[in-house]
Amino acid sequence: QVQLVESGGGLVQAGGSLRLSCAASGRTFSRNAMGWFRQAPGKEREFVAGISVSGGSKYYADSVKGRFTMSRDNAKNTVYLQMNSLKPEDTAVYYCAAEFGGSRWTPSDMDYWGKGTLVTVSS
Numbered sequence: 001q002v003q004l005v006e007s008g009g010g011l012v013q014a015g016g017s018l019r020l021s022c023a024a025s026g027r028t029f030s031r032n033a034m035g036w037f038r039q040a041p042g043k044e045r046e047f048v049a050g051i052s053v054s055g056g057s058k059y060y061a062d063s064v065k066g067r068f069t070m071s072r073d074n075a076k077n078t079v080y081l082q083m084n085s086l087k088p089e090d091t092a093v094y095y096c097a098a099e100f101g102g103s104r105w106t107p108s109d110m111d112y113w114g115k116g117t118l119v120t121v122s123s
């Protein structure tokens with residue numbers, strides 16, 4: 001079992017930055033690929049960023065490449081999402097998710113989910 005708790009969301013102006021954190025509990029954190037997904041009102045949940053078990057491989061949605069950076073600290077059981085140059089279209093609830101081993105980064109593949117943190121970007 002892995003429990004995930006996101007934090008760091010809030011209201012920011014366009015062009016600003018936020019850093020999301022996801023704290024995980026459970027002994028298997030270091031064996032889970034970790035991902036960030038988001039869901040805007042009226043839209044489906046979509047992949048934002050993912051990181052491999054070792055942290056050596058990172059994956060990003062085209063819409064956030066060059067602006068968002070994902071990292072993980074296995075010693076702290078925490079993953080982060082640094083979001084820069086935020087746009088109003090980044091407004092969504094951001095979810096942390098975990099999948100044992102590797103991942104194809106689709107919502108249906110993820111094994112565990114946090115409850116989400118709201119990010120609102122004003123224009």
